[in-house]
Amino acid sequence: MDTKTRILESALKLYNEKGIDATTRHIAAGMGISAGNLHYHFKHTDDIIITLWDQLATEFDQLVSRLGQATEISLDSLHSFYYQSFQTLYKYRFIFLHFVAIGIRIPTIQEHYRSLMQRREKEFKAIFRILIRNGIFRKDIPEAVWTALVRQIFIVSDFWLSNNELTDRLRDKEAAIAFTKQMESMFFPYLSKS
Amino acid sequence: MDTKTRILESALKLYNEKGIDATTRHIAAGMGISAGNLHYHFKHTDDIIITLWDQLATEFDQLVSRLGQATEISLDSLHSFYYQSFQTLYKYRFIFLHFVAIGIRIPTIQEHYRSLMQRREKEFKAIFRILIRNGIFRKDIPEAVWTALVRQIFIVSDFWLSNNELTDRLRDKEAAIAFTKQMESMFFPYLSKS
DNA sequence: ATAAAATTAGTACATTTGTTCTAAATTATA
DNA sequence: TATAATTTAGAACAAATGTACTAATTTTAT
CATH class of the missing domain: 1.10.10.60 (Homeodomain-like)
Known part of the structure; x- marks a missing residue:
């Protein structure tokens, strides 16, 4: 090789x-x-980190675009998206475990992340609108709360691994299951009662 | 001095x-x-970090015990708890911005954090039970979802600053307002409809 | 005021790290 | 096969860092 x-x-x-x-x-x-x-x-050492970051970003983009292309977005497609996401998060976990330090050390990565998040926010809100229209999500949630939910998703996605590292230290399969359960529970109170 | x-x-x-x-x-x-x-x-350099960690832990304990002593726990007392919490989070923000690195470097801090979180989980669940009994929180939420909510609260509390550092970079008052709003929105879908 | 204790500045040292340089070895090319 | 290009190992260097040590200075106690 x-x-x-x-x-x-x-x-x-x-x-x-x-x-x-x-x-x-x-x-x-x-x-x-x-x-x-x-x-x-x-x-330069940082070139290695930048390359790994680019790999991560590419793998993630593929997952997101696959989710966006789904003919009909359901709760299940969202859940399987998170399960798949975790594989990528876990593979490049050092980035999330040291995200701020990397952002400080390599400003281009931080800038890239920032613009990525802005794009993702719109994508997620679009998905939420579809789920509301389809009667899966509640119709009585104010816009500001959906906005907050998007940020919540980003924070928990990006830092669940850090929390896990500081507490339970679950690995591999166990970690994946716990992460997915955490994400699923997050959506529960937003579901309409049917 | x-x-x-x-x-x-x-x-x-x-x-x-x-x-x-x-x-x-x-x-x-x-x-x-x-x-x-x-x-x-x-x-040793690490002695400085350990001392700062102890200061943080002490300040936080005071806030939590003050919340626990409230005669009647309301949603407002929870919100003001988060507003006050943020002052402490922000004061010692380097700890949260580099939490995993510190945990790796100083295992006693990680151990302390771990046992702290186990204690806090029980305290929070007790508070939730009171809020459910008082008709403020919904009665139709499964126990597992409350458990996930507690972890969600911990993750967002501990890493909101990291997310902010990588995206909006809000400071001081602005950061405090955004953080509090984020925490408030988190509880919204758990409120009973009255 | 004087001795003892505490505090402070400055030097020195061993270690680590990113990176450069040189020469050897390997691989590709003609 | 001869030559050129690429790859590799290893030595060398400068900068940074934690911290130990020493001597001076300041503070405290008697």
Whole structure:
């Protein structure tokens, strides 16, 4: 396999395990190459993080566009979206566990995230409108509360892993189940009574 | 003022501004003392963070116990609790902005947080039961959803600042208002229709 | 006022880190 | 096969950091 790809894999593994302060020397050692060689492929350490961020963003975009293309959006499609999302969140978990530090260190990532969230907010509100029209969501919820729900979804999606890391430390399958249950429960009080 | 207290103030200021990687040299320079002097008062850098964490925990405990002592818990008392909470969250915001990194670096803090959250979960559920009995909260919500709501509250409380830092970057009063509004909206769909 | 204790500044050191440089080795190309 | 391009390892460097140490200064106690 490509050395560049192998570096990204080793970096992802180590960042997820040891956090954002894992060094290029450790990343290189972890895959049995020299630090000099690593810096031949990635001149700056941050380039590795930027590349991993781009991978994450791409994988997420695919999930979102697949959700948007669904012929008829149901609660189930929303739930399966969250289950699939978690696989990506978990794969790149070091980003979410150290999100602010990364944003400070690499402002372009923060800027990218910011514009991404603005786009997503509109997409989610559109989905909510459909679910209201279809009688799945309640019709008596003020607009401001839907706006707050969108932000709530973003916060819980992005930081559930951090909370898990500080408390239960669930891994893999167990974590996925707990995350999905958390998201499902979030929607419960917004469902219309039928 | 006590040099030890002044170090804590300078550290808090710098950690909030520059993040968890602010150095003892910078903290000392920021208040016009030598690094040697700083290490006379705090042998290890982490001792500063631990002390700040203890301060935060103490201030929060006072808020929670004041809420628990209220003669009759209403929605208003819950809202004013969140408004007051935010002052403390904001004062020690570096902790929440770098929560996982701190937890990894100082395991005693993580352990303390974990047991704190277990205690708080019970306290919150007790409050919810009162609000249900008083007809303020809906009676048709399954127990599992209340449990999820508690976790939701913890996640949004602890990481709203991180989300804000990555998106809107609201400060002071504006941040407090947005946070409180977010928390209020969270409870809206759980209110009984009266 | 003097001795003792506490505080402070400044130097020094070992370690770590990102990165550069050089030369060797490997791979591709003609 | 000979040459050029790419890849790799390893040494070297400068900067930063935590913290230990020393000597001076300030404060406190007698």
